[in-house]
Amino acid sequence: GAGVSQSPSNKVTEKGKDVELRCDPISGHTALYWYRQSLGQGLEFLIYFQGNSAPDKSGLPSDRFSAERTGGSVSTLTIQRTQQEDSAVYLCASSPPLFRVETQYFGPGTRLLVL
């Protein structure tokens, strides 16, 4: 079956421009996560959507970062006025409805380079 997909796979932008990253989760998955992974670093949690609940935005590094999830499915992560330190791989993951243990299914990521 189809897994988590992300687009674009690569994005090069100039400092100060806005970017939008898209995530299509696995159909039926109620939870969706965004992470940032820099070279040699672990997964930095950004934001978490669970069903119709208010998202957990506690990981967003600044107010330049925002995310929305429309219709409980597709999600868009927006970075405004990009900075060079925003360069990283942005990973999206989805999870099935809450059960005994959480299994996150990751997309391939979007590699963002801010020049």
Added chain:
Amino acid sequence: QKEVEQDPGPLSVPEGAIVSLNCTYSNSAFQYFMWYRQYSRKGPELLMYTYSSGNKEDGRFTAQVDKSSKYISLFIRDSQPSDSATYLCAMSLFLTGGFKTIFGAGTRLFVKA
């Protein structure tokens, strides 16, 4: 202090060696312990999970949890070049509204043919 500590490596071993990957954690409330494998330019994929102290085996892989020491390990027997990847530990607890999951930094493993 980070909630989850993992040595980033890299770790280089010859084919056939036994590999030991480890993580320590500070939050005794963690309930679930997972290992993810991430190949280059791919997203992480779940390898194993466990929720109790002790060992869990799956083929060449064994996950070990010691809650009293707040220490988890992943052992790979008869390592193969195809095992070369980054291995991330992850730990979760269930909170109102959903899970909180913390990932380690990942250990890069190279298995030489």
